[in-house]
Every structure is written in structure tokens, then in C-alpha cells.
Amino acid sequence: MSSYRPALVVREHAAGVRLHLGSVAHGDGLSLQEAADDLVRRVLIIATAFRTSGFSVPREVAHDVAALSFLYELDEIAAAGGDVRTRLFGA
Numbered sequence: 001m002s003s004y005r006p007a008l009v010v011r012e013h014a015a016g017v018r019l020h021l022g023s024v025a026h027g028d029g030l031s032l033q034e035a036a037d038d039l040v041r042r043v044l045i046i047a048t049a050f051r052t053s054g055f056s057v058p059r060e061v062a063h064d065v066a067a068l069s070f071l072y073e074l075d076e077i078a079a080a081g082g083d084v085r086t087r088l089f090g091a
Contacts, residue, residue: 002073003088004066010035021088031085040085047075 006022010032020026025046027039050071069077074084 002066002069004070005088006070006084008089010023023064024071036085036089040088043074044078044084045089047078049072050073055084 006024007020009020011018011020016028017032017035018026018028019032019039021039022083023041024044025039026040027035027037027045029035033071050068052075074087077084
């Protein structure tokens with residue numbers, strides 16, 4: 001397991017909160033918890049598609065080998081029944 005983790009950035013707006021995970025994905029919600037839940041859902045969709053179906057990654061991420069490895073690692077954790085939140089948020 002690498003120590004790489006894209007930066008997490010929280011942005012508040014009129015409709016709630018947006019939580020960015022580098023250029024990998026973002027999550028939206030009325031609260032930080034909802035935004036985190038949405039981010040986890042989106043990241044796992046991307047990671048699973050990337051790892052299992054030959055999914056083409058977005059151009060912003062394709063050049064970032066560390067980000068691709070991070071997505072692959074998250075999917076491995078989820079596939080083994082683990083909680084990706086620990087790796088994703090460092091909790």
C-alpha cells in the first residue's frame with residue numbers, strides 16, 4: 001500500500017457542501033457527511049469500473065499514475081470487504 005492520497009478540499013456553497021478528492025472525483029451533500037458519502041460512492045464506481053472493465057479514465061487522471069494506483073487500491077479494499085473510508089479519508 002502506498003501512502004499517496006489525493007488532496008481533499010471542502011467547499012461550501014448555497015446548496016450545501018462539495019468535497020473534492022484531487023482531480024479524481026467529488027461528492028455533494030447538504031452536510032459534510034452527505035458529501036463524504038457521495039464521494040465514496042462515486043470513487044468506488046470509478047475504481048470498480050477502472051479495475052474490472054477496462055474503463056477509460058478521464059484525461060485529467062490518466063497521466064497521474066499515483067491516482068490510478070490509488071483507485072485500484074481502493075477497489076481492492078472494497079472487493080475484500082474492507083472499509084475504503086479509512087484509506088480515503090485517513091480516519
